[in-house]
Amino acid sequence: MTSTAVTEQNKMDLAREMLAKLVDRRVLAALEVCVRCGICTESCHYYRSNPKLEHTPYYRAEQVRRVYRQFLDPVGRAFPGWFGAKATADEALSKLAETAFASCTLCHRCTFECPFGVETAEIMRVMRSVATATGYGPEMLIEIAGAAIAKEENADLFREIFLEQVKELEKEVQDSLGSSKAKIPVDQKGARFLYVPLAGAHTIIPQAIIFNVAKESWTLSMFDTANYAVFLGDAEKAKRIAMRIIKEAEALKAQEMIITECGHGYTAMRWEAPKWFGRPLPFRVRNIIEVLDEYIRDGKLQLNPSTNGEPVTYHDSCNLGRKGGLLEEPRRVIKAVVGDFREMTPNRLHSYCCGAGSGLVTAPEWTDIRLEAGKLKSDQIRQTGAKIVVTSCDNCRFQIGELSEHYGLNTEVTSISELTAKALV
Protein backbone atom coordinates (compact mmCIF):
# COMPACT_ATOMS: atom_id res chain seq x y z
CA MET A 1 0.00 0.00 0.00
CA THR A 2 1.39 3.45 -0.86
CA SER A 3 1.58 6.09 1.85
CA THR A 4 -1.21 8.11 0.18
CA ALA A 5 -3.40 5.03 0.28
CA VAL A 6 -2.54 4.54 3.95
CA THR A 7 -3.49 8.14 4.75
CA GLU A 8 -6.68 7.70 2.82
CA GLN A 9 -7.45 4.54 4.76
CA ASN A 10 -6.75 6.34 8.03
CA LYS A 11 -9.11 9.08 7.02
CA MET A 12 -11.82 6.60 6.20
CA ASP A 13 -11.33 4.86 9.53
CA LEU A 14 -11.51 8.17 11.32
CA ALA A 15 -14.62 9.16 9.37
CA ARG A 16 -16.28 5.88 10.32
CA GLU A 17 -15.25 6.30 13.94
CA MET A 18 -16.55 9.87 14.08
CA LEU A 19 -19.82 8.96 12.43
CA ALA A 20 -20.32 6.07 14.85
CA LYS A 21 -19.72 8.45 17.75
CA LEU A 22 -21.78 11.37 16.53
CA VAL A 23 -24.87 9.68 15.20
CA ASP A 24 -26.95 10.00 18.32
CA ARG A 25 -30.60 9.02 18.57
CA ARG A 26 -31.77 12.31 17.10
CA VAL A 27 -29.46 12.08 14.08
CA LEU A 28 -30.15 8.38 13.62
CA ALA A 29 -33.87 9.11 13.42
CA ALA A 30 -33.22 11.91 10.92
CA LEU A 31 -31.10 9.57 8.80
CA GLU A 32 -33.64 6.77 8.86
CA VAL A 33 -36.95 8.54 8.45
CA CYS A 34 -36.54 10.26 5.08
CA VAL A 35 -38.61 8.58 2.38
CA ARG A 36 -37.19 10.65 -0.48
CA CYS A 37 -40.57 12.14 -1.30
CA GLY A 38 -39.18 15.49 -2.45
CA ILE A 39 -41.75 17.57 -0.59
CA CYS A 40 -39.02 19.62 1.10
CA THR A 41 -37.43 20.64 -2.22
CA GLU A 42 -38.53 24.28 -2.35
CA SER A 43 -38.11 24.90 1.36
CA CYS A 44 -34.40 25.57 0.99
CA HIS A 45 -33.28 29.07 0.05
CA TYR A 46 -30.45 27.62 -2.03
CA TYR A 47 -32.91 25.74 -4.20
CA ARG A 48 -35.28 28.70 -4.49
CA SER A 49 -32.43 30.93 -5.61
CA ASN A 50 -30.96 28.37 -7.97
CA PRO A 51 -33.16 25.28 -8.52
CA LYS A 52 -30.87 22.33 -9.05
CA LEU A 53 -30.50 18.82 -7.67
CA GLU A 54 -27.59 19.65 -5.35
CA HIS A 55 -29.65 22.37 -3.71
CA THR A 56 -32.46 20.16 -2.48
CA PRO A 57 -32.32 19.30 1.24
CA TYR A 58 -32.81 15.62 0.59
CA TYR A 59 -30.00 15.38 -1.92
CA ARG A 60 -27.59 16.77 0.67
CA ALA A 61 -28.80 14.51 3.45
CA GLU A 62 -28.89 11.54 1.10
CA GLN A 63 -25.16 11.86 0.39
CA VAL A 64 -24.41 11.48 4.09
CA ARG A 65 -27.11 8.83 4.50
CA ARG A 66 -25.43 6.64 1.89
CA VAL A 67 -22.13 6.82 3.71
CA TYR A 68 -23.93 6.06 6.98
CA ARG A 69 -25.53 3.00 5.38
CA GLN A 70 -22.12 1.77 4.34
CA PHE A 71 -20.38 2.51 7.64
CA LEU A 72 -23.00 1.84 10.27
CA ASP A 73 -25.99 -0.03 8.88
CA PRO A 74 -25.36 -3.81 8.63
CA VAL A 75 -28.22 -4.27 6.16
CA GLY A 76 -26.91 -1.45 3.98
CA ARG A 77 -23.42 -2.91 4.06
CA ALA A 78 -24.72 -6.36 3.11
CA PHE A 79 -26.76 -5.08 0.15
CA PRO A 80 -25.23 -1.75 -0.83
CA GLY A 81 -26.75 -1.58 -4.30
CA TRP A 82 -30.25 -2.29 -3.01
CA PHE A 83 -30.24 0.22 -0.16
CA GLY A 84 -28.08 2.89 -1.76
CA ALA A 85 -25.11 2.45 0.55
CA LYS A 86 -21.97 4.00 -0.83
CA ALA A 87 -18.37 3.30 0.00
CA THR A 88 -16.66 6.62 0.36
CA ALA A 89 -13.23 7.63 -0.74
CA ASP A 90 -11.08 10.63 -0.03
CA GLU A 91 -12.51 12.57 -2.94
CA ALA A 92 -16.07 11.83 -1.88
CA LEU A 93 -15.29 12.95 1.64
CA SER A 94 -13.97 16.27 0.40
CA LYS A 95 -17.12 16.71 -1.71
CA LEU A 96 -19.28 15.93 1.29
CA ALA A 97 -17.35 18.47 3.32
CA GLU A 98 -17.98 21.09 0.66
CA THR A 99 -21.70 20.26 0.74
CA ALA A 100 -21.85 20.43 4.52
CA PHE A 101 -19.96 23.70 4.83
CA ALA A 102 -20.88 25.67 1.74
CA SER A 103 -24.18 24.27 0.61
CA CYS A 104 -26.21 24.15 3.81
CA THR A 105 -26.47 26.91 6.37
CA LEU A 106 -27.94 24.53 8.97
CA CYS A 107 -30.95 26.84 9.07
CA HIS A 108 -33.48 24.09 9.93
CA ARG A 109 -36.14 25.57 7.67
CA CYS A 110 -36.63 22.35 5.70
CA THR A 111 -37.29 20.45 8.94
CA PHE A 112 -40.55 22.28 9.49
CA GLU A 113 -41.59 21.84 5.87
CA CYS A 114 -40.94 18.09 5.79
CA PRO A 115 -44.01 15.98 6.63
CA PHE A 116 -41.84 13.86 8.91
CA GLY A 117 -39.63 16.58 10.35
CA VAL A 118 -36.28 15.34 9.05
CA GLU A 119 -33.51 17.39 10.64
CA THR A 120 -31.24 17.75 7.62
CA ALA A 121 -29.34 20.45 9.50
CA GLU A 122 -28.41 17.95 12.22
CA ILE A 123 -27.19 15.48 9.61
CA MET A 124 -25.08 18.18 8.01
CA ARG A 125 -23.78 19.29 11.41
CA VAL A 126 -22.51 15.75 11.98
CA MET A 127 -20.99 15.77 8.51
CA ARG A 128 -19.18 19.01 9.37
CA SER A 129 -17.68 17.34 12.45
CA VAL A 130 -16.55 14.36 10.38
CA ALA A 131 -15.06 16.68 7.76
CA THR A 132 -13.22 18.75 10.35
CA ALA A 133 -11.83 15.66 12.05
CA THR A 134 -10.57 14.25 8.77
CA GLY A 135 -8.86 17.45 7.72
CA TYR A 136 -11.52 18.98 5.49
CA GLY A 137 -12.57 21.81 7.78
CA PRO A 138 -12.38 25.21 6.05
CA GLU A 139 -9.11 27.00 6.81
CA MET A 140 -10.75 30.30 7.65
CA LEU A 141 -13.10 28.84 10.24
CA ILE A 142 -10.22 26.90 11.80
CA GLU A 143 -8.13 30.06 12.01
CA ILE A 144 -10.88 32.14 13.60
CA ALA A 145 -11.66 29.44 16.14
CA GLY A 146 -7.94 29.14 16.88
CA ALA A 147 -7.67 32.90 17.40
CA ALA A 148 -10.46 32.81 19.98
CA ILE A 149 -8.57 30.18 21.93
CA ALA A 150 -5.30 32.09 21.60
CA LYS A 151 -7.01 35.14 23.10
CA GLU A 152 -7.57 33.25 26.32
CA GLU A 153 -4.08 31.80 26.32
CA ASN A 154 -2.67 35.32 26.02
CA ALA A 155 -5.29 37.05 28.15
CA ASP A 156 -2.84 39.39 29.91
CA LEU A 157 -1.54 40.72 26.65
CA PHE A 158 -5.02 41.32 25.32
CA ARG A 159 -6.26 42.85 28.57
CA GLU A 160 -4.06 45.97 28.18
CA ILE A 161 -5.34 46.62 24.68
CA PHE A 162 -8.89 45.84 25.71
CA LEU A 163 -8.85 48.30 28.63
CA GLU A 164 -7.53 51.05 26.40
CA GLN A 165 -10.21 50.39 23.82
CA VAL A 166 -12.92 50.40 26.45
CA LYS A 167 -11.73 53.83 27.66
CA GLU A 168 -12.15 55.21 24.14
CA LEU A 169 -15.60 53.68 23.82
CA GLU A 170 -16.60 54.99 27.24
CA LYS A 171 -15.80 58.51 26.07
CA GLU A 172 -18.17 58.03 23.16
CA VAL A 173 -20.90 56.80 25.48
CA GLN A 174 -20.36 59.82 27.75
CA ASP A 175 -20.50 62.20 24.79
CA SER A 176 -23.65 60.60 23.54
CA LEU A 177 -25.38 60.81 26.93
CA GLY A 178 -23.85 64.18 27.83
CA SER A 179 -22.74 62.77 31.18
CA SER A 180 -19.28 62.00 32.46
CA LYS A 181 -20.89 59.60 34.92
CA ALA A 182 -21.73 57.12 32.19
CA LYS A 183 -19.51 54.09 32.46
CA ILE A 184 -18.46 50.92 30.72
CA PRO A 185 -17.61 48.80 33.75
CA VAL A 186 -15.02 46.07 33.40
CA ASP A 187 -14.18 43.33 35.94
CA GLN A 188 -17.05 44.47 38.16
CA LYS A 189 -17.45 41.72 40.74
CA GLY A 190 -21.02 41.05 41.79
CA ALA A 191 -22.55 42.93 38.84
CA ARG A 192 -25.95 41.56 37.86
CA PHE A 193 -24.99 41.11 34.19
CA LEU A 194 -21.89 40.04 32.39
CA TYR A 195 -22.52 41.48 28.95
CA VAL A 196 -20.73 39.60 26.15
CA PRO A 197 -20.30 41.65 22.96
CA LEU A 198 -18.81 40.89 19.56
CA ALA A 199 -15.69 42.40 18.06
CA GLY A 200 -17.08 45.77 17.02
CA ALA A 201 -18.07 49.01 18.74
CA HIS A 202 -21.63 48.65 17.44
CA THR A 203 -22.10 45.78 19.88
CA ILE A 204 -20.81 47.81 22.83
CA ILE A 205 -21.70 51.52 22.53
CA PRO A 206 -25.49 51.33 21.98
CA GLN A 207 -25.85 48.67 24.65
CA ALA A 208 -23.69 50.67 27.09
CA ILE A 209 -25.87 53.71 26.46
CA ILE A 210 -29.00 51.69 27.19
CA PHE A 211 -27.54 50.03 30.31
CA ASN A 212 -26.51 53.44 31.65
CA VAL A 213 -29.95 54.91 31.00
CA ALA A 214 -31.60 51.90 32.66
CA LYS A 215 -29.15 52.22 35.58
CA GLU A 216 -28.18 48.60 35.14
CA SER A 217 -25.62 46.80 37.25
CA TRP A 218 -23.39 45.31 34.57
CA THR A 219 -19.87 44.59 33.48
CA LEU A 220 -18.35 44.11 30.04
CA SER A 221 -16.76 40.81 29.07
CA MET A 222 -13.23 40.83 27.75
CA PHE A 223 -14.15 38.12 25.30
CA ASP A 224 -16.56 38.10 22.42
CA THR A 225 -19.46 35.74 22.02
CA ALA A 226 -18.57 34.35 18.58
CA ASN A 227 -17.80 30.65 18.67
CA TYR A 228 -16.71 29.54 15.22
CA ALA A 229 -15.81 26.08 16.43
CA VAL A 230 -19.57 25.48 16.57
CA PHE A 231 -19.67 25.92 12.79
CA LEU A 232 -16.76 23.53 12.42
CA GLY A 233 -18.55 20.93 14.49
CA ASP A 234 -15.42 20.80 16.64
CA ALA A 235 -16.87 20.02 20.06
CA GLU A 236 -13.62 20.29 22.00
CA LYS A 237 -12.73 23.70 20.62
CA ALA A 238 -16.30 24.92 20.99
CA LYS A 239 -16.19 23.97 24.66
CA ARG A 240 -12.90 25.77 25.19
CA ILE A 241 -14.18 28.93 23.54
CA ALA A 242 -17.38 28.88 25.59
CA MET A 243 -15.48 28.08 28.78
CA ARG A 244 -13.49 31.33 28.59
CA ILE A 245 -16.64 33.35 29.16
CA ILE A 246 -18.19 30.90 31.59
CA LYS A 247 -15.08 31.13 33.78
CA GLU A 248 -15.18 34.91 33.55
CA ALA A 249 -18.84 35.00 34.62
CA GLU A 250 -18.16 32.61 37.46
CA ALA A 251 -15.16 34.62 38.67
CA LEU A 252 -17.21 37.82 38.64
CA LYS A 253 -20.14 36.04 40.31
CA ALA A 254 -22.48 37.45 37.69
CA GLN A 255 -26.11 36.41 38.07
CA GLU A 256 -26.71 36.52 34.34
CA MET A 257 -24.77 36.32 31.15
CA ILE A 258 -26.22 38.62 28.51
CA ILE A 259 -25.26 37.72 24.97
CA THR A 260 -25.20 40.42 22.37
CA GLU A 261 -27.11 40.24 19.09
CA CYS A 262 -25.34 37.18 17.75
CA GLY A 263 -27.42 34.22 16.58
CA HIS A 264 -25.03 31.34 17.00
CA GLY A 265 -23.34 32.85 20.05
CA TYR A 266 -26.67 32.99 21.83
CA THR A 267 -27.89 29.54 20.82
CA ALA A 268 -24.54 27.97 21.67
CA MET A 269 -24.42 29.45 25.17
CA ARG A 270 -28.14 29.36 25.96
CA TRP A 271 -29.06 25.94 24.59
CA GLU A 272 -25.98 23.90 23.68
CA ALA A 273 -23.33 24.68 26.30
CA PRO A 274 -25.13 22.94 29.20
CA LYS A 275 -25.28 19.81 27.03
CA TRP A 276 -21.59 20.06 26.17
CA PHE A 277 -20.57 20.35 29.81
CA GLY A 278 -23.15 17.92 31.13
CA ARG A 279 -24.45 20.43 33.68
CA PRO A 280 -26.65 23.51 33.77
CA LEU A 281 -24.67 26.75 33.83
CA PRO A 282 -24.54 28.44 37.24
CA PHE A 283 -26.07 31.65 35.89
CA ARG A 284 -28.96 32.58 33.68
CA VAL A 285 -28.23 33.16 29.99
CA ARG A 286 -30.26 35.70 28.06
CA ASN A 287 -29.98 37.68 24.90
CA ILE A 288 -29.76 41.47 24.95
CA ILE A 289 -33.11 41.55 23.15
CA GLU A 290 -34.79 39.87 26.10
CA VAL A 291 -33.27 42.52 28.35
CA LEU A 292 -34.50 45.33 26.09
CA ASP A 293 -37.93 43.73 26.05
CA GLU A 294 -37.91 43.63 29.85
CA TYR A 295 -36.75 47.26 30.14
CA ILE A 296 -39.55 48.41 27.84
CA ARG A 297 -42.13 46.37 29.73
CA ASP A 298 -40.90 47.78 33.05
CA GLY A 299 -40.88 51.34 31.73
CA LYS A 300 -37.14 51.74 32.26
CA LEU A 301 -36.62 53.40 28.89
CA GLN A 302 -38.35 56.51 27.55
CA LEU A 303 -38.65 55.97 23.80
CA ASN A 304 -39.74 58.00 20.84
CA PRO A 305 -40.46 55.68 17.89
CA SER A 306 -40.70 58.59 15.46
CA THR A 307 -36.92 58.98 15.72
CA ASN A 308 -36.85 55.85 13.58
CA GLY A 309 -39.46 57.05 11.13
CA GLU A 310 -38.41 55.19 7.99
CA PRO A 311 -40.06 51.87 7.11
CA VAL A 312 -38.30 49.04 8.93
CA THR A 313 -38.42 45.28 8.37
CA TYR A 314 -37.02 42.53 10.57
CA HIS A 315 -34.98 39.56 9.45
CA ASP A 316 -35.25 36.57 11.82
CA SER A 317 -31.81 35.11 12.37
CA CYS A 318 -32.30 31.32 12.10
CA ASN A 319 -30.21 30.72 15.20
CA LEU A 320 -31.97 33.28 17.31
CA GLY A 321 -35.48 32.59 16.08
CA ARG A 322 -36.13 29.13 14.68
CA LYS A 323 -33.41 27.53 16.79
CA GLY A 324 -33.25 29.90 19.72
CA GLY A 325 -36.89 30.66 20.45
CA LEU A 326 -36.65 34.45 20.25
CA LEU A 327 -39.45 35.17 17.84
CA GLU A 328 -41.75 37.60 19.62
CA GLU A 329 -39.28 39.49 21.83
CA PRO A 330 -37.51 41.23 18.93
CA ARG A 331 -40.85 42.21 17.42
CA ARG A 332 -42.10 43.73 20.66
CA VAL A 333 -38.93 45.80 20.96
CA ILE A 334 -38.94 46.90 17.34
CA LYS A 335 -42.59 47.96 17.52
CA ALA A 336 -41.73 50.10 20.54
CA VAL A 337 -38.82 51.86 18.85
CA VAL A 338 -39.84 52.35 15.20
CA GLY A 339 -42.71 54.19 13.58
CA ASP A 340 -43.35 51.95 10.56
CA PHE A 341 -42.70 48.22 10.99
CA ARG A 342 -43.33 45.85 8.11
CA GLU A 343 -43.10 42.06 8.29
CA MET A 344 -41.48 39.98 5.59
CA THR A 345 -43.47 37.03 4.30
CA PRO A 346 -42.91 34.31 5.45
CA ASN A 347 -41.46 35.08 8.83
CA ARG A 348 -40.76 33.61 12.30
CA LEU A 349 -40.64 29.79 12.14
CA HIS A 350 -40.87 29.86 8.35
CA SER A 351 -38.42 32.70 7.76
CA TYR A 352 -35.81 32.19 5.05
CA CYS A 353 -32.14 32.14 5.94
CA CYS A 354 -30.19 35.18 4.68
CA GLY A 355 -27.84 32.75 2.95
CA ALA A 356 -24.76 33.32 5.08
CA GLY A 357 -25.47 31.42 8.28
CA SER A 358 -23.27 28.87 10.01
CA GLY A 359 -19.99 30.42 8.96
CA LEU A 360 -20.60 30.99 5.27
CA VAL A 361 -19.89 34.63 5.76
CA THR A 362 -16.27 33.98 6.73
CA ALA A 363 -14.68 32.49 3.64
CA PRO A 364 -14.09 34.70 0.60
CA GLU A 365 -14.35 31.67 -1.72
CA TRP A 366 -18.00 31.30 -0.69
CA THR A 367 -19.00 34.88 -1.49
CA ASP A 368 -20.68 34.02 -4.79
CA ILE A 369 -22.48 31.05 -3.25
CA ARG A 370 -23.92 33.04 -0.37
CA LEU A 371 -24.88 36.02 -2.52
CA GLU A 372 -26.76 33.72 -4.84
CA ALA A 373 -28.38 31.87 -1.93
CA GLY A 374 -29.43 35.22 -0.47
CA LYS A 375 -31.47 36.20 -3.50
CA LEU A 376 -34.70 35.03 -1.93
CA LYS A 377 -34.05 37.13 1.16
CA SER A 378 -33.30 40.15 -0.98
CA ASP A 379 -36.59 39.64 -2.85
CA GLN A 380 -38.42 39.42 0.47
CA ILE A 381 -36.82 42.65 1.68
CA ARG A 382 -37.64 44.45 -1.54
CA GLN A 383 -41.30 43.42 -1.27
CA THR A 384 -41.66 45.14 2.10
CA GLY A 385 -40.50 48.49 0.71
CA ALA A 386 -38.44 48.94 3.88
CA LYS A 387 -35.54 51.35 3.97
CA ILE A 388 -34.03 49.80 7.06
CA VAL A 389 -33.49 46.10 7.69
CA VAL A 390 -33.02 45.25 11.31
CA THR A 391 -31.56 41.96 12.36
CA SER A 392 -30.20 40.57 15.58
CA CYS A 393 -27.18 38.69 14.31
CA ASP A 394 -23.92 40.09 13.02
CA ASN A 395 -23.51 37.40 10.37
CA CYS A 396 -26.94 38.22 8.93
CA ARG A 397 -26.17 41.91 9.20
CA PHE A 398 -23.03 41.58 7.12
CA GLN A 399 -24.76 39.42 4.54
CA ILE A 400 -27.81 41.65 4.22
CA GLY A 401 -25.51 44.67 3.82
CA GLU A 402 -23.85 42.89 0.93
CA LEU A 403 -27.16 41.71 -0.50
CA SER A 404 -28.37 45.30 -0.48
CA GLU A 405 -25.38 46.33 -2.56
CA HIS A 406 -25.42 43.27 -4.81
CA TYR A 407 -29.14 43.38 -5.60
CA GLY A 408 -29.48 47.18 -5.45
CA LEU A 409 -31.89 47.17 -2.51
CA ASN A 410 -30.76 50.54 -1.25
CA THR A 411 -31.41 49.59 2.34
CA GLU A 412 -29.50 50.23 5.51
CA VAL A 413 -28.88 47.39 7.97
CA THR A 414 -28.83 47.83 11.69
CA SER A 415 -29.41 46.05 14.98
CA ILE A 416 -32.22 46.22 17.50
CA SER A 417 -29.90 47.71 20.12
CA GLU A 418 -28.86 50.50 17.78
CA LEU A 419 -32.46 51.33 16.89
CA THR A 420 -33.37 51.29 20.58
CA ALA A 421 -30.49 53.56 21.56
CA LYS A 422 -31.48 55.94 18.78
CA ALA A 423 -35.08 56.05 20.00
CA LEU A 424 -34.12 56.98 23.56
CA VAL A 425 -35.59 60.30 24.62
Add this chain to the structure above:
Amino acid sequence: MSTFDMVAVGVVLAGAFVFIAGLIAILVTAQRRPYGTELAPIKGSPSRGVLWAFTLGLAPWAKESARIHWLAYIRGAIFHIAIFVGAAYLIATPWLAQIPEPLRLVLAVLFGIGALLGLAGFWIRLADPIMRFLSTPDDYFALALTTLFLASAAISAYTIEYLPAFWIISGITLAYAPFGKLRHFIYFFYVRVFLGLTFGRRSVLE
Protein backbone atom coordinates in the same frame (compact mmCIF):
# COMPACT_ATOMS: atom_id res chain seq x y z
CA MET B 1 -58.58 -25.52 6.39
CA SER B 2 -56.89 -26.21 3.06
CA THR B 3 -53.16 -26.66 2.67
CA PHE B 4 -52.98 -23.25 1.01
CA ASP B 5 -54.76 -21.69 4.00
CA MET B 6 -52.31 -23.33 6.35
CA VAL B 7 -49.34 -22.11 4.32
CA ALA B 8 -50.84 -18.61 4.36
CA VAL B 9 -51.23 -18.69 8.13
CA GLY B 10 -47.64 -19.94 8.44
CA VAL B 11 -46.33 -17.14 6.22
CA VAL B 12 -48.15 -14.39 8.05
CA LEU B 13 -47.12 -15.72 11.46
CA ALA B 14 -43.50 -16.08 10.35
CA GLY B 15 -43.63 -12.55 8.89
CA ALA B 16 -45.07 -11.22 12.14
CA PHE B 17 -42.33 -12.95 14.09
CA VAL B 18 -39.57 -11.44 11.93
CA PHE B 19 -41.32 -8.09 12.14
CA ILE B 20 -41.51 -8.12 15.93
CA ALA B 21 -37.93 -9.37 16.29
CA GLY B 22 -36.75 -6.71 13.82
CA LEU B 23 -38.75 -4.05 15.60
CA ILE B 24 -37.17 -4.97 18.91
CA ALA B 25 -33.71 -4.96 17.31
CA ILE B 26 -34.35 -1.50 15.83
CA LEU B 27 -35.62 -0.12 19.12
CA VAL B 28 -32.72 -1.59 21.08
CA THR B 29 -30.19 -0.22 18.55
CA ALA B 30 -31.82 3.21 18.63
CA GLN B 31 -32.03 3.27 22.41
CA ARG B 32 -28.35 2.30 22.63
CA ARG B 33 -27.41 5.45 20.74
CA PRO B 34 -26.64 8.38 23.02
CA TYR B 35 -29.21 11.10 23.48
CA GLY B 36 -28.01 14.58 24.36
CA THR B 37 -30.35 15.37 27.22
CA GLU B 38 -31.26 19.03 27.28
CA LEU B 39 -29.92 20.66 30.42
CA ALA B 40 -30.57 24.31 29.68
CA PRO B 41 -33.42 25.90 31.64
CA ILE B 42 -36.74 25.59 29.86
CA LYS B 43 -38.22 28.58 28.07
CA GLY B 44 -41.28 27.00 26.46
CA SER B 45 -42.95 23.66 27.05
CA PRO B 46 -41.54 20.32 25.82
CA SER B 47 -44.86 18.53 26.33
CA ARG B 48 -46.78 21.18 24.40
CA GLY B 49 -44.06 20.86 21.77
CA VAL B 50 -44.69 17.12 21.44
CA LEU B 51 -48.42 17.74 21.21
CA TRP B 52 -47.73 20.30 18.47
CA ALA B 53 -45.48 17.81 16.66
CA PHE B 54 -48.32 15.28 16.38
CA THR B 55 -51.10 17.77 15.64
CA LEU B 56 -50.60 21.28 14.21
CA GLY B 57 -47.05 20.47 13.18
CA LEU B 58 -48.44 17.96 10.71
CA ALA B 59 -51.24 20.16 9.45
CA PRO B 60 -50.86 20.72 5.71
CA TRP B 61 -52.23 24.26 5.89
CA ALA B 62 -49.34 25.24 8.15
CA LYS B 63 -46.75 24.14 5.60
CA GLU B 64 -45.72 25.99 2.48
CA SER B 65 -44.36 22.68 1.14
CA ALA B 66 -47.82 21.09 1.41
CA ARG B 67 -49.30 23.97 -0.55
CA ILE B 68 -46.72 23.49 -3.30
CA HIS B 69 -46.91 19.69 -3.32
CA TRP B 70 -50.56 19.40 -2.27
CA LEU B 71 -51.20 16.41 -4.49
CA ALA B 72 -48.19 14.46 -3.20
CA TYR B 73 -48.98 15.51 0.36
CA ILE B 74 -52.60 14.34 0.21
CA ARG B 75 -51.54 11.18 -1.59
CA GLY B 76 -48.97 10.45 1.10
CA ALA B 77 -51.37 11.16 3.94
CA ILE B 78 -54.18 8.93 2.61
CA PHE B 79 -51.72 6.22 1.58
CA HIS B 80 -50.24 6.09 5.08
CA ILE B 81 -53.65 6.19 6.77
CA ALA B 82 -54.73 3.27 4.58
CA ILE B 83 -51.60 1.32 5.57
CA PHE B 84 -52.17 1.92 9.28
CA VAL B 85 -55.82 0.88 8.99
CA GLY B 86 -54.64 -2.08 6.90
CA ALA B 87 -52.33 -3.15 9.74
CA ALA B 88 -55.23 -3.00 12.20
CA TYR B 89 -57.36 -4.88 9.67
CA LEU B 90 -54.71 -7.60 9.43
CA ILE B 91 -54.91 -8.14 13.20
CA ALA B 92 -58.69 -8.32 12.95
CA THR B 93 -58.80 -10.75 10.00
CA PRO B 94 -59.25 -13.95 12.06
CA TRP B 95 -62.65 -12.47 12.94
CA LEU B 96 -63.31 -11.10 9.46
CA ALA B 97 -66.54 -13.06 9.06
CA GLN B 98 -67.94 -11.26 12.10
CA ILE B 99 -67.20 -7.80 10.70
CA PRO B 100 -70.45 -6.34 9.29
CA GLU B 101 -70.49 -6.26 5.52
CA PRO B 102 -71.03 -2.50 5.14
CA LEU B 103 -67.91 -1.88 7.23
CA ARG B 104 -65.96 -4.38 5.14
CA LEU B 105 -67.06 -2.53 2.02
CA VAL B 106 -65.91 0.80 3.46
CA LEU B 107 -62.56 -0.78 4.29
CA ALA B 108 -62.31 -2.28 0.82
CA VAL B 109 -62.85 1.16 -0.71
CA LEU B 110 -60.24 2.76 1.59
CA PHE B 111 -57.67 0.04 0.81
CA GLY B 112 -58.51 0.22 -2.87
CA ILE B 113 -57.91 3.96 -2.91
CA GLY B 114 -54.70 3.36 -0.95
CA ALA B 115 -53.53 0.84 -3.55
CA LEU B 116 -54.27 3.26 -6.39
CA LEU B 117 -52.34 5.95 -4.54
CA GLY B 118 -49.51 3.44 -4.18
CA LEU B 119 -49.46 3.09 -7.95
CA ALA B 120 -49.51 6.88 -8.24
CA GLY B 121 -46.39 6.84 -6.05
CA PHE B 122 -44.51 5.06 -8.83
CA TRP B 123 -45.56 7.68 -11.28
CA ILE B 124 -44.53 10.55 -8.96
CA ARG B 125 -41.16 8.92 -8.26
CA LEU B 126 -40.43 8.22 -11.90
CA ALA B 127 -41.71 11.50 -13.30
CA ASP B 128 -39.59 13.76 -11.10
CA PRO B 129 -35.97 13.68 -12.30
CA ILE B 130 -34.55 14.51 -8.86
CA MET B 131 -36.61 11.84 -7.13
CA ARG B 132 -35.77 9.34 -9.84
CA PHE B 133 -32.09 10.09 -9.39
CA LEU B 134 -32.22 9.67 -5.62
CA SER B 135 -34.46 6.61 -5.50
CA THR B 136 -32.97 3.24 -4.61
CA PRO B 137 -34.29 -0.23 -5.56
CA ASP B 138 -35.49 -0.44 -1.96
CA ASP B 139 -37.75 2.59 -2.58
CA TYR B 140 -39.49 0.85 -5.47
CA PHE B 141 -39.67 -2.53 -3.78
CA ALA B 142 -41.14 -1.07 -0.58
CA LEU B 143 -43.70 0.82 -2.61
CA ALA B 144 -44.59 -2.29 -4.58
CA LEU B 145 -45.01 -4.35 -1.41
CA THR B 146 -47.23 -1.81 0.33
CA THR B 147 -49.29 -1.32 -2.81
CA LEU B 148 -49.80 -5.08 -3.06
CA PHE B 149 -50.59 -5.21 0.65
CA LEU B 150 -53.34 -2.62 0.20
CA ALA B 151 -54.66 -4.18 -3.00
CA SER B 152 -54.90 -7.62 -1.39
CA ALA B 153 -56.47 -6.08 1.72
CA ALA B 154 -59.10 -4.45 -0.49
CA ILE B 155 -59.85 -7.70 -2.30
CA SER B 156 -60.04 -9.75 0.89
CA ALA B 157 -62.31 -7.21 2.58
CA TYR B 158 -64.61 -7.44 -0.43
CA THR B 159 -64.33 -11.21 -0.99
CA ILE B 160 -63.41 -13.11 2.12
CA GLU B 161 -62.15 -16.12 0.12
CA TYR B 162 -59.06 -14.15 -0.84
CA LEU B 163 -57.98 -13.74 2.78
CA PRO B 164 -55.12 -16.31 2.52
CA ALA B 165 -53.60 -14.36 -0.38
CA PHE B 166 -53.71 -11.21 1.80
CA TRP B 167 -52.01 -13.12 4.62
CA ILE B 168 -49.18 -14.25 2.36
CA ILE B 169 -48.55 -10.74 1.05
CA SER B 170 -48.80 -9.35 4.59
CA GLY B 171 -46.29 -11.92 5.81
CA ILE B 172 -43.78 -10.94 3.14
CA THR B 173 -44.35 -7.21 3.82
CA LEU B 174 -43.98 -7.69 7.56
CA ALA B 175 -40.79 -9.70 7.13
CA TYR B 176 -39.26 -7.05 4.88
CA ALA B 177 -40.34 -4.03 6.93
CA PRO B 178 -37.51 -3.97 9.53
CA PHE B 179 -34.80 -4.12 6.87
CA GLY B 180 -35.59 -1.48 4.32
CA LYS B 181 -37.25 1.84 3.93
CA LEU B 182 -40.46 0.65 5.57
CA ARG B 183 -38.80 0.91 8.95
CA HIS B 184 -39.15 4.67 8.69
CA PHE B 185 -42.52 4.31 10.40
CA ILE B 186 -40.75 3.59 13.71
CA TYR B 187 -38.41 6.52 13.34
CA PHE B 188 -41.32 8.80 12.48
CA PHE B 189 -42.36 8.70 16.13
CA TYR B 190 -38.81 9.36 17.30
CA VAL B 191 -38.40 12.32 14.98
CA ARG B 192 -41.70 13.91 15.99
CA VAL B 193 -40.98 13.46 19.69
CA PHE B 194 -37.46 14.91 19.36
CA LEU B 195 -38.77 17.81 17.33
CA GLY B 196 -41.46 18.57 19.89
CA LEU B 197 -39.13 18.21 22.87
CA THR B 198 -36.27 20.26 21.44
CA PHE B 199 -38.17 23.10 19.87
CA GLY B 200 -40.99 23.09 22.40
CA ARG B 201 -38.45 23.55 25.16
CA ARG B 202 -37.01 26.52 23.32
CA SER B 203 -40.48 28.04 22.82
CA VAL B 204 -40.09 28.00 19.07
CA LEU B 205 -43.46 26.35 18.48
CA GLU B 206 -45.74 28.63 20.51
